[in-house]
Amino acid sequence: MKNQKVTNNIDWISILLYTVLVIMGWLTIYSASLPNQDISIFDLGQVSGKQFLFIVTSIPLIIVILTLDAKIYDKYAMIFYALGLLLLAGLFVLGKTIKGQTNWYSFGGFSMQPSEFAKIATSLVISKYLSDVQINLKIFKHQLIAFGIIALPVGLIMMQPDAGSALIFFSLMLALYREGLPGWYLATGAIAAALFILALLIQPVALIAFAAIIMIAAYFMTRRAFRNPILYAIIFVGITAFVFSVDYVFTNVLESHQKDRINVLFGKDVNMQAEGYNLNQAQIAIGSGGWLGKGYLEGTQTKGGFVPEQHTDYIFTTVGEEWGFAGSVTVICLFVGLLLRIIYRAERQKSKFSRTYGYCVASILFMHFLLNITMLIRLFPTVGVPLPFFSYGGSSLWAFTLMLFIFIKMDANQVNEW
Structure with a gap:
């Protein structure tokens, strides 16, 4: 042309x-x-x-x-x-x-x-x-x-x-x-971001307990033909590991100015x-x-x-x-x-x-x-x-x-x- x-x-x-x-x-x-x-x-x-x-x-x-x-x-x-x-x-x-x-x-x-x-x-x-x-x-x-x-x-x-x-x-x-990328990639990213933020605001044990309730409810609300307890267990273990890793990442991986910016956002220990x-x-x-x-x-x-x-x-x-x-x-x-x-x-x-x-x-x-x-x-x-x-x-x-x-x-x- x-x-x-x-x-x-x-x-x-x-x-x-x-x-x-x-x-x-x-x-x-x-x-x-x-x-x-x-x-x-x-x-x-x-x-x-x-x-x-x-x-x-x-x-x-x-x-x-x-x-x-x-x-x-x-x-x-x-x-x-x-x-x-x-x-x-x-x-x-x-x-x-x-x-x-x-x-x-x-x-x-x-x-x-x-x-x-x-x-x-x-x-x-x-x-x-x-x-x-x-x-x-x-x-x-x-x-x-x-x-x-x-x-x-x-x-x-x-x-x-x-x-x-x-x-x-x-x-x-x-x-x-x-262009066709499965939507679960975006969903996983959004959930990970939400969990990271919540893990900084809520005690990890309480957050894991809440996640367990959500997972159990989702399991029983899913049609029986699509229920896979092993998959749900793997997802729950992954969520648990991620939540408990947040404090380590925040303390040891992020730069001081990055931690300050997150603390400013949440109003925590900020001058x-x-x-x-x-x-x-x-x-x-x-x-x-x-x-x-x-x-x-x-x-x-x-x-x-x-x-x-x-x-x-x-x-x-x-x-x-x-x-x-x-x-x-x-x-x-x-x-x-x-x-x-x-x-x-x-x-x-x-x-x-x-x-x-x-x-x-x-x-x-x-x-x-x-x-x-x-x-x-x-x-x-x-x-x-x-x-x-x-x-x-x-x-x-x-x-x-x-x-x-x-x-x-x-x-x-x-x-x-x-």
């Missing part, structure tokens, strides 16, 4: 949502970083001016993506993936260590975080692998290969160490589920002027916005600089304080609208490659959005993940832009006709 004109069949709704989010993010960065109101939003000496430069340089990236033949992403997926792994591995030689993490390249005034771009490459390879008609995610061997594709970049990122970025890659399990300071100030800022907010550039918590890193991971606190509940809901609706739009367009694809990639994009954006918002309202431990299109940073903006527009190009080019 010959490559179509750039403007043919482009999803302008997705582009509109993207543009609105990027502009709103830029304006919010300006407010979050503004020491006084005499500085121009275009001042390249300020983060708002730098973000404007990142936005401007995203335009040629978009043009290139929409101009290139969409077939290259299928054809060269493995090359992109290998390059992504190489960039991640290269950090251990050439990377810059910041706050104990070696996850950035820095050359002169230019910095780049390769994990952001590795998400795109991993998504392309997962899509390439699953597009093979012989691949069936009901088969254990095929599941292992798919998990291995995700595990390679995760392992390199965990060695940096950067648990927040590594966690994002597990969102690709949602795309695998759409709110030390390890709990960031989250406490973020909640004060969001709560002070009320229904309609204090007004743009009028946030007292924001202007006072009480929330650290407010223009990056904590950018949503400025939205909550200055735009209030109404503004926060508006931003959330824009994100949800973009996610639903991507899923809708993905379901239109006849090509498994483009459909899977669309779900990978939606999954990654969803996980970033979910973790960033929930950590600010104390529903999840603090992790260093940016809010897509909102948080300050060239690497994240360029990566999210490339990721989204590759799919827009696939959809516009009707790769489902391959």
